[in-house]
């Protein structure tokens with residue numbers, strides 16, 4: 001999809017800060033960032049790309065059932081995640097690995113899901129409100145909207161204090177925009193004026209289907225028909241992603257209703273480790289996007305601000321260590337006990353679970369122990 | 372024209388079908404204005420089923436600020452069956468509110484509200500309109516606790532007016548409970564009396580698991596005693612509502628009325644039926660059923676839903692496994708036919724009536 005004139009870009013593809021009229025509105029958010037904040041953006045993106053590769057390799061080696069790589073989408077994810085405030089709630093899809101990491105989730109929790117050791121299992125409350133991955137496309141948009149309705153009912157937003165007012169951000173893809181649940185979420189969000197940002201990563205593909213099959217108009221325009229203002233950003237620009245998300249989340253938390261951001265980005269890797277992109281997309285398109293790589297771009301910007309080789313080498317080592325540790329802990333993951341089948345199907349006691357669990361335990365014991 | 376089961380299990384039967392036939396083409400059935408549902412704690416009062424539900428919802432709203440009612444037309448109108456009448460006025464638009472007209476949206480946002488700590492009670496307007504929410508119910512709501520490994524509960528109730536006998540147009544008379552009973556993570560109940568309606572809705576709302584609450588819509592206008600002092604039985608228990616010795620008949624919702632009629636007729640012919648109201652469809656409380664079959668040796672299971680892969684099939688299979696040596700005859704099912712719900716002029720042919728129950732009883736006795 002062609003970028004429109006409204007596309008917000010704060011860093012050009014070669015890492016130069018933009019000061020045009022579209023950018024100007026957002027530059028104060030960038031100005032407020034410290035050098036350490038900027039370094040952290042880089043660190044987040046580099047670590048993510050490195051463990052993303054590690055996880056892909058682990059799948060290739062038979063250690064994971066599946067891995068959905070986020071290669072190419074690091075800026076959209078890191079910028080938006082860093083824009084959230086501590087009290088915000090995040091409803092991801094299934095590719096927002098760096099968002100989880102930034103919210104404090106142990107990436108191993110994502111690994112367990114992709115290895116077939118759990119179906120999620122982390123507690124949003126103890127992971128800075130980073131909710132479970134959702135594999136059924138678009139479903140989480142409604143959960144996010146319901147959650148945001150609850151924030152409204154509780155009066156925990158729109159008090160005028162951005163340090164405590166809560167908001168919700170929900171992540172979804174270009175393919176997911178065609179799901180009825182996403183449209184229904186727009187309807188409910190508009191109707192209940194939820195404190196919520198819909199964050200769409202348009203990575204141009206839904207497995208093998210190009211975004212042109214999902215929509216004949218730029219997707220940021222879609223929400224406007226529902227009464228939700230939309231903005232399109234260069235999703236490979238971490239500063240744009242940060243600043244626009246920060247602004248929109250703060251507007252949403254101030255009581256002015258839901259917002260939508262469409263981040264134009266690209267899935268450089270395969271859809272998942274089960275996919276073969278060579279069957280449906282050309283190398284020219286891919287190379288064009290690789291030339292707009294979000295990490296290269298931001299590194300150029302940091303270097304233009306005087307960051308030296310030492311920092312970049314240090315981050316590379318950190319990313320390497322992070323991945324090695326993740327690999328080690330992946331290989332050490334135990335197979336869950338059979339009781340796990342029954343343990344949390346219900347919150348309250350359930351006779352069928354009790355009977356079936358006991359039957360299975362007896363059946364296993366009948367072979368002379370559990371080994 | 373009603374057959375009522377009192378809380379002590381005795382029955383009073385009058386002549387007619389016991390099932391109200393109301394033309395709901397307008398989808399706004401007349402509202403019995405006769406009584407208000409202001410309970411005092413020790414009273415036993417006659418209330419229509421719909422009014423009893425209304426009273427139960429009022430109690431739940433009053434007991435816990437986290438309880439919300441949400442759905443289509445449930446606010447100022449009080450729902451197309453008036454079950455929520457007056458509740459928005461009493462508890463305000465934050466507690467009782469109309470949603471946009473989207474079932475997946477209703478259940479999906481209820482899940483988010485439950486994550487937030489609320490206890491949403493969703494109304495699905497009619498049985499045939501639950502399917503737009505099927506994914507959110509079976510794939511999201513049902514699995515959410517398991518996917519969170521018990522760290523998140525889903526105290527969501529989905530109220531579903533269901534079943535036939537009201538002469539309504541297509542999609543307004545179905546019995547879709549088996550789709551949901553098949554889904555681990557959900558609980559399903561269906562009251563058949565005003566007393567159970569009053570208590571079971573409160574018990575469902577206080578459950579920390581998702582409960583699909585199937586309301587036999589043909590019973591909304593039927594009156595019966597409601598004992599406001601104490602619940603008659605736990606939520607997930609079945610109950611013998613008429614004792615007998617020769618054949619056990621089991622059903623739920625509006626079918627209980629049919630079974631009681633059949634028992635009355637059978638009695639005049641010298642056959643003694645024991646009638647069990649299932650009340651809970653998932654889990655099923657088998658103890659009273661097995662105990663009864665051990666006594667009678669014969670079981671007929673009846674429901675308004677098609678029989679293939681149904682609650683009736685499940686009971687037949689389980690009782691055969693658990694009480695094989697007690698059985699004098701195969702467990703027989705009396706169900707709707709395996710066809711779409713027909714045009715309403717054919718519904719009395721489609722839905723099991725007392726005669727069809729008695730035909731099965733005769734077959735069971737012939738073994």
Ligand SMILES: Cc1ncc(C[n+]2csc(CCOP(=O)(O)OP(=O)(O)O)c2C)c(N)n1
Pocket residue numbers: 095135136137172173174175176177203205206207267271
């Ligand atoms: C309801 C549903 N239908 C189909 C799928 C299978 N599926 C998984 S990902 C995917 C493509 C999603 O594309 P998009 O929303 O653009 O997200 P992306 O993978 O590009 O991040 C499909 C078809 C699914 N997970 N859920």
Ligand SMILES: [Mg+2]
Pocket residue numbers: 173174175201202203204205206207
């Ligand atoms: Mg996509």
